Amino acid sequence: MDARQLKIAAAQAALEHVEDGMRLGIGTGSTADEFVRLLAEKVADGFKIQGVPTSERTARLCMELGVPLYSLDDLPELDLTIDGADEVDGALRLIKGGGGALLREKIVASASSRMIVIADESKLVDMLGRFPLPIEVAQFGVAATRIAVERLASRLGLSGEIALRLEKDGAYLTDGNHFILDASFGRIPDAEALANGLAAIAGVVEHGLFLNMANAAIIASQNGARTLLAQN
Numbered sequence: 001m002d003a004r005q006l007k008i009a010a011a012q013a014a015l016e017h018v019e020d021g022m023r024l025g026i027g028t029g030s031t032a033d034e035f036v037r038l039l040a041e042k043v044a045d046g047f048k049i050q051g052v053p054t055s056e057r058t059a060r061l062c063m064e065l066g067v068p069l070y071s072l073d074d075l076p077e078l079d080l081t082i083d084g085a086d087e088v089d090g091a092l093r094l095i096k097g098g099g100g101a102l103l104r105e106k107i108v109a110s111a112s113s114r115m116i117v118i119a120d121e122s123k124l125v126d127m128l129g130r131f132p133l134p135i136e137v138a139q140f141g142v143a144a145t146r147i148a149v150e151r152l153a154s155r156l157g158l159s160g161e162i163a164l165r166l167e168k169d170g171a172y173l174t175d176g177n178h179f180i181l182d183a184s185f186g187r188i189p190d191a192e193a194l195a196n197g198l199a200a201i202a203g204v205v206e207h208g209l210f211l212n213m214a215n216a217a218i219i220a221s222q223n224g225a226r227t228l229l230a231q232n
């Protein structure tokens with residue numbers, strides 16, 4: 001299986017957890033896109049779901065393919081969210097936000113009774129931190145926020161570049177009109193301390209550490225898709 005087929009395998013396995021009539025959070029990224037394509041085929045066959053997208057990108061794809069969408073304000077309590085991840089550790093703690101949708105992804109996952117992560121095995125790590133941690137920050141005072149993040153990192157014994165995410169026309173802007181700082185700290189031994197510290201910084205809107213959120217992760221490899229369950 002090539003990289004795309006692995007994503008499709010994970011998405012296909014996740015679809016088995018989606019029941020007729022569910023209120024469904026729909027994630028963002030290339031793996032989540034495969035899930036949307038498979039879901040759209042079921043919807044075309046008469047399967048009923050109410051979807052809440054985690055980004056404008058996912059909303060566009062859903063609309064193009066006929067997946068019914070609602071806003072989270074219309075459907076503030078969801079049954080299940082299916083989303084990708086940039087990293088997954090053995091305790092199903094995640095780094096998310098590579099696609100820039102971390103704030104909406106975290107809000108939607110938090111509004112869901114269950115979250116299932118879909119990924120290929122390249123995303124599995126023994127400790128979070130190989131992937132740069134996305135931190136969504138207010139545009140106002142970004143230099144001061146970055147210094148506050150650096151000081152926090154140093155208190156926790158972490159170091160590494162903290163880079164403003166760029167795209168071709170300048171700084172990358174999230175759907176909420178915020179900037180992203182990508183923090184290359186390397187291995188993060190105490191993800192809880194980092195998450196708590198980031199949450200306490202005024203300019204930080206949200207960070208990409210998703211701790212105690214995923215109930216299951218469906219990991220696709222050449223041997224098929226296997227499901228890891230959270231211990232909580």
Ligand SMILES: O=C(CO)[C@H](O)[C@H](O)COP(=O)(O)O
Nearest residue numbers: 029030031084097098099101
């Ligand atoms: O967090 C995300 C977007 O903000 C994505 O879930 C994450 O980046 C994984 O994307 P992909 O499936 O393309 O590897």
